[in-house]
Amino acid sequence: MKHLIIGAGPAGVVAAETLRKLDENASITILGDEPEPPYSRMAIPYLLIDNIDEQGTYLRKDQDYFKRQNIDVVVGRAESLDPVNKTVKVAEGDSLPYDKLLVATGSRPIKPPVPGIDHEKVTSCWTLEDARKITSGIQQGTPVVLIGAGFIGCIILEALVSAGADLTVVEMGNRMVPRMLDEKCGSMLEAWCQNKGVNVMTSTTVTAIEPKGDGVLVKTSDGNEVEAELVISAAGVKPNADFLEGSDVKLVDGGIEIDEFMQSSMDGVYAAGDVAYGRDFSTGEFGIQAIQPTAVDHARLAANNMHKHGSIRHRGSVLMNVLDTMGLISASYGQWEGVEGGDSAELLDENNFRYIQLQFDQDRLVGANTLGMTQHVGVLRGLIQGKFHLGHWKQKLMNNPLLLMEAYLAATQAS
Amino acid sequence: MQRSLTIDPEKCTGCLQCEMACSFENEGNFNPAKSRIKVFTFHEEGRFVPYTCTQCDEAWCMQACPVDAIKMNFTTGAMEVNEQTCVGCKVCTIACPFGTVNYNVDTGKVVKCDLCGGDPACATACPTQAITYVDASATGLDKMRAWASKTDNAQATT
Numbered sequence: 050m051k052h053l054i055i056g057a058g059p060a061g062v063v064a065a066e067t068l069r070k071l072d073e074n075a076s077i078t079i080l081g082d083e084p085e086p087p088y089s090r091m092a093i094p095y096l097l098i099d100n101i102d103e104q105g106t107y108l109r110k111d112q113d114y115f116k117r118q119n120i121d122v123v124v125g126r127a128e129s130l131d132p133v134n135k136t137v138k139v140a141e142g143d144s145l146p147y148d149k150l151l152v153a154t155g156s157r158p159i160k161p162p163v164p165g166i167d168h169e170k171v172t173s174c175w176t177l178e179d180a181r182k183i184t185s186g187i188q189q190g191t192p193v194v195l196i197g198a199g200f201i202g203c204i205i206l207e208a209l210v211s212a213g214a215d216l217t218v219v220e221m222g223n224r225m226v227p228r229m230l231d232e233k234c235g236s237m238l239e240a241w242c243q244n245k246g247v248n249v250m251t252s253t254t255v256t257a258i259e260p261k262g263d264g265v266l267v268k269t270s271d272g273n274e275v276e277a278e279l280v281i282s283a284a285g286v287k288p289n290a291d292f293l294e295g296s297d298v299k300l301v302d303g304g305i306e307i308d309e310f311m312q313s314s315m316d317g318v319y320a321a322g323d324v325a326y327g328r329d330f331s332t333g334e335f336g337i338q339a340i341q342p343t344a345v346d347h348a349r350l351a352a353n354n355m356h357k358h359g360s361i362r363h364r365g366s367v368l369m370n371v372l373d374t375m376g377l378i379s380a381s382y383g384q385w386e387g388v389e390g391g392d393s394a395e396l397l398d399e400n401n402f403r404y405i406q407l408q409f410d411q412d413r414l415v416g417a418n419t420l421g422m423t424q425h426v427g428v429l430r431g432l433i434q435g436k437f438h439l440g441h442w443k444q445k446l447m448n449n450p451l452l453l454m455e456a457y458l459a460a461t462q463a464s
Numbered sequence: 465m466q467r468s469l470t471i472d473p474e475k476c477t478g479c480l481q482c483e484m485a486c487s488f489e490n491e492g493n494f495n496p497a498k499s500r501i502k503v504f505t506f507h508e509e510g511r512f513v514p515y516t517c518t519q520c521d522e523a524w525c526m527q528a529c530p531v532d533a534i535k536m537n538f539t540t541g542a543m544e545v546n547e548q549t550c551v552g553c554k555v556c557t558i559a560c561p562f563g564t565v566n567y568n569v570d571t572g573k574v575v576k577c578d579l580c581g582g583d584p585a586c587a588t589a590c591p592t593q594a595i596t597y598v599d600a601s602a603t604g605l606d607k608m609r610a611w612a613s614k615t616d617n618a619q620a621t622t
Contacts, residue, residue: 059530089530095551100572105551109532342528342559349527371554378567380558423554425502427524428563435561454563455504458513 050075052355053137053145055127056153056289057081059089060322060344060351062108064151065120067352075356077119078145080137082126085177087115091341093180097208103177127154130296132315149317149355152298152305153348154289156323156339161196161284165258170265171280174205186279189213194267194275196255197283198225203238203374205283206247210375217248217275219255219267221284229370229381233397234404234418241377241402286339288324301326304337309362311351319355321347330365330434331383331415338368367434371426377402380426383433384408384416391415394447405450412443428457437461466541467597469577469584471514475594478503478512485589489580498568500577501586501595514595516586517564517577519543525576528559542579550574 052068054061057079065077081087085103092106109115115122125139136144158173160166172182183205187193191214195202198220209216220227224235225242239249250269257268264278288304299306299314304326311319311327320327322344326335343366353361371380387393387408395406401421408416414432432439432453437460439446446456483499491498501516519542526534526543533549534556536542545565552572556565565576577584579597587597 063527091530091553091555092551095553101551105531105549108530110549341530341555345527369558371558373552373554376569378554382558423557423567423569425563425566426557427560427565430558431561431563454502454515455506457563458504458515459506 050356051146051148052077052151053147053149054079054151054153055137056151056155056322056324057083057087057122058153058155058322058344059091059108059341060153060155060348061151062087063345063348064153064321064352064355065115066118067349068356069118069120071352071356076121078121078123079115080123080125080127080139080145082124083176083178084124086112087122088177090175093174093177094204094208096177096180097174097183097205098211106177127292129292130298130318132297132318135317147317150319151348151351151355152290152293152313152318152320152324153322153344153351154292154324155344156286156288156337158282159285159287161255161282163196163255163258165260165265166282168258168260168265168280170278171258171282173282174201175286183209183279183281184212187212187214190215191279192264192275192277193217193279193281194219194255194277195281195283197221197285198239198249198251199283199285200226200229200370200372201286202281202283203372205281206242207373207375209281210245210247214279217267217277218242218250219253219269220249220251221254223252225249225251225374226372226379229372229385230379230420231385231406231418233395233406234379234420237399237402237404237420238374238377238379242375245375247375286323288326288337290324301335302337306335307363309364310354310359311347311363312354312358319351321351328363328365330367333365338366340368340370342366342369367430369430377421378423380417380419380422380429382417382429384410385418386416388415392443392447394450396450407446407450409439409443409446412439413437414439414446425454428453432457432460435461467582467599468519468541469516469579469587470596470598471516472594472596473511473513475592476503476512476514477592477594478505479591481589481591482514482586482595485585486577489585490575498575500564500566500575514586514590515564517543517560517562519577519579520562524559524561525556525565528555530555537578537581540579540582542581543576544578545574545576547571547573 087108088106128138128140193214225238254270305320323339403421442456483496486499550573
């Protein structure tokens with residue numbers, strides 16, 4: 050059996066390892082389009098802040114790891130799929146054959162439609178190559194504009210500031226991380242950053258980037274002009290499935306539609322991670338969840354079904370995020386925006402930047418946002434995924450959302 | 465044979481010596497806030513429930529780690545955090561559905577129970593044998609459910 054995996058991120062690597070455990074004789078190849086060994090983009094913020102070196106970002110630390118696992122790691126970019134001959138054409142290279150194919154190509158940064166976005170002083174923050182460019186482009190006092198205060202923008206703030214950047218953040222939404230945090234949470238995060246000397250402009254868009262001297266002039270929708278020597282564009286990501294356009298693999302919103310066995314509309318072609326249009330645990334609806342835990346979930350299930358189709362069903366992955374913005378930690382789970390007819394509870398300590406809100410559907414927890422919490426946060430996942438009926442503990446949580454652990458211990462009795 | 469922590473909340477008196485012992489063993493000071501085992505109090509029922517990682521088979525924390533910093537110690541069966549490798553991204557802290565992997569703001573790393581390398585200080589310190597370190601027969605989740613099932617008498621009747 051020949052398993053070909055396109056993408057050398059967490060999904061690709063975990064799928065390859067899972068396949069190896071299931072079948073010691075299978076041929077397993079990972080095709081990745083970056084020159085470094087498989088690495089974690091999640092680790093880039095810690096590289097930027099100099100806590101780790103590049104090797105610290107590698108998904109597996111042992112140099113010979115993949116060799117010992119008998120997993121071939123090939124560098125090259127998938128160009129197109131030939132489903133008749135079951136091959137993947139590699140740009141400037143040969144075609145790779147497969148019996149089962151996993152597309153785990155992840156996502157890539159969206160380039161906002163702004164005049165001047167292709168200027169050499171503008172970079173994304175996505176790859177190790179980007180990280181090198183950012184590190185070498187910032188010295189003490191370097192004026193930097195960050196486009197986007199989403200997950201990536203926020204998680205690199207501390208690194209940029211500690212490298213000496215004189216930082217301006219421009220966010221289109223009315224608060225920071227609008228797709229992960231509610232208004233209260235996102236606004237408190239903004240206040241936190243402003244207190245630390247970061248100029249955050251929300252409800253603002255960049256309208257143009259023009260050359261000026263050695264740097265650029267960034268123009269914004271509110272009529273401001275900010276000079277910058279480096280512009281970092283972190284305006285969201287989109288799935289890497291372009292190479293499948295025109296094929297019979299069905300794409301939705303740019304992602305690969307998958308069924309409960311992680312298989313695409315084409316037999317023998319599976320998808321996992323950021324590129325997969327898969328099931329959300331909470332809503333049962335399909336969509337893209339570009340997060341690490343989902344990538345790993347998908348990968349394990351996909352590998353099992355590639356090994357033996359129909360062996361494990363995907364019940365959906367729980368949306369979850371954790372973010373450290375200049376030392377302020379926020380988290381979100383599931384249906385943090387609430388559900389129709391549901392109840393919510395919150396506890397707010399604005400002066401100390403602490404906040405928690407819980408969302409209930411009848412007596413079950415379905416979502417949450419937290420700010421400034423670092424202890425027992427994971428139990429939110431336990432409560433949501435366990436779909437535990439909280440009974441009278443719901444009221445206790447409504448009165449004091451911090452009793453989460455107690456509620457969990459009490460609720461798990463039912464199982 | 466591997467051993468595991470077994471917790472019997474019925475025997476817990478809430479003395480918190482386990483928390484002190486854990487903190488001292490792992491952090492070098494008596495600071496219950498730094499303990500990896502935590503005793504939860506159910507005032508209305510007058511019950512105390514010691515709670516920590518069960519080294520579950522699913523090992524959600526290990527699966528979720530993007531940099532391979534959590535590995536199983538094959539001698540003890542514990543999932544251990546390699547501090548040198550951990551970058552402090554906290555993904556494990558949200559992925560663990562039991563809430564037993566926590567972020568330490570002071571070190572910038574995550575901490576969890578590692579069974580003290582095979583001689584858990586909490587079990588040694590427990591004066592009532594509410595926490596014991598015995599031969600492992602039940603798996604993680606079963607154990608968790610077994611003691612979770614004893615946490616709330618009040619709900620059993622509703």
